[in-house]
Amino acid sequence: MGPSGGTNAPECVCLTEVKARRAGGGGTIRVVCQPLRVCFAAVSQHRDIPMNASIRIDLRECGELPAHTYAFYQLRTLREGQIAELIAPDEPSLTLDAVSLNLRHRIHWEVIEQGPPLWRVQVQPRADTEATSLMDLLQRDHERVDRLFGSILARVNAGDLAGVAPDMEALSLALRRHIRTENELLAPAFVAPRDPFGSDPTSTMFREHEEILQQLTYLESAFAEGPPAASEIAPFFALLSGQLAKHEGREELNLFPLWARALRAAGPEAEATLVARVRASLAGDADDLAVARTLSPTDG
Numbered sequence: 001m002g003p004s005g006g007t008n009a010p011e012c013v014c015l016t017e018v019k020a021r022r023a024g025g026g027g028t029i030r031v032v033c034q035p036l037r038v039c040f041a042a043v044s045q046h047r048d049i050p051m052n053a054s055i056r057i058d059l060r061e062c063g064e065l066p067a068h069t070y071a072f073y074q075l076r077t078l079r080e081g082q083i084a085e086l087i088a089p090d091e092p093s094l095t096l097d098a099v100s101l102n103l104r105h106r107i108h109w110e111v112i113e114q115g116p117p118l119w120r121v122q123v124q125p126r127a128d129t130e131a132t133s134l135m136d137l138l139q140r141d142h143e144r145v146d147r148l149f150g151s152i153l154a155r156v157n158a159g160d161l162a163g164v165a166p167d168m169e170a171l172s173l174a175l176r177r178h179i180r181t182e183n184e185l186l187a188p189a190f191v192a193p194r195d196p197f198g199s200d201p202t203s204t205m206f207r208e209h210e211e212i213l214q215q216l217t218y219l220e221s222a223f224a225e226g227p228p229a230a231s232e233i234a235p236f237f238a239l240l241s242g243q244l245a246k247h248e249g250r251e252e253l254n255l256f257p258l259w260a261r262a263l264r265a266a267g268p269e270a271e272a273t274l275v276a277r278v279r280a281s282l283a284g285d286a287d288d289l290a291v292a293r294t295l296s297p298t299d300g
């Protein structure tokens with residue numbers, strides 16, 4: 001893997017397309033440098049490379065393909081309930097991090113036997129494993145809320161407002177629990193830097209929670225006396241959906257890394273304790289506080 005040909009190549013390039021063409025026996029071999037994400041997409045569409053459904057993956061058999069591309073191609077078909085064993089002749093962290101990134105973190109991997117000469121790695125769908133870190137737990141909850149939103153938007157767009165009601169109830173509960181957990185449990189647990197202009201990650205989080213709750217309250221009230229008209233409510237769902245996506249992105253990029261750093265300093269026991277409390281809170285152990293009243297931010 002490496003840049004070639006003097007193009008404005010991105011820092012992460014791959015020659016897989018060339019090798020895939022060669023494996024397919026077709027025409028001219030030329031060097032193509034492209035972003036790794038594009039490379040994965042190109043190979044995944046290359047139908048001449050046989051689909052291997054085996055859940056034993058040996059990176060020594062990757063042939064001319066780069067190890068990460070070979071592993072991606074095998075692991076992209078991993079389904080819930082399956083476990084893959086991967087054999088690697090080199091330390092596999094970088095390879096599996098790249099694969100995980102390109103599978104949008106749908107896999108969880110763990111080295112079960114350290115090399116050299118060989119590393120054995122167990123790979124599972126992330127959905128089959130329990131979150132062990134605070135960041136993973138919060139990101140999974142973001143994804144859960146996003147899935148509910150996706151289901152609601154699909155129904156709203158189809159004009160099925162009666163079908164939206166149960167998802168709306170679930171979304172409302174999930175979002176209020178999530179915000180309560182971040183406002184009242186996590187923010188006070190971490191001393192993060194604040195600035196007088198309110199542009200620090202913690203102040204931004206509180207402010208955006210307020211805005212999200214206002215939008216959510218409006219939507220809840222719109223459903224209070226039966227399903228509203230789709231044309232009337234659709235723009236408000238679209239607004240909240242966009243607001244939420246930006247909010248989650250900002251938390252994951254700006255705030256959660258601060259919390260993760262503080263947790264690393266506190267040690268694994270502290271994180272395990274906090275993860276257990278957050279899991280219980282997201283599951284609703286404090287619903288009497290969280291759902292019965294409008295949440296207001298606290299100055300951690």
Ligand SMILES: [Fe+2]
Pocket residue numbers: 178179182205209247251
């Ligand atoms: Fe949040």
Ligand SMILES: [Fe+2]
Pocket residue numbers: 138142178182248251
């Ligand atoms: Fe969040």
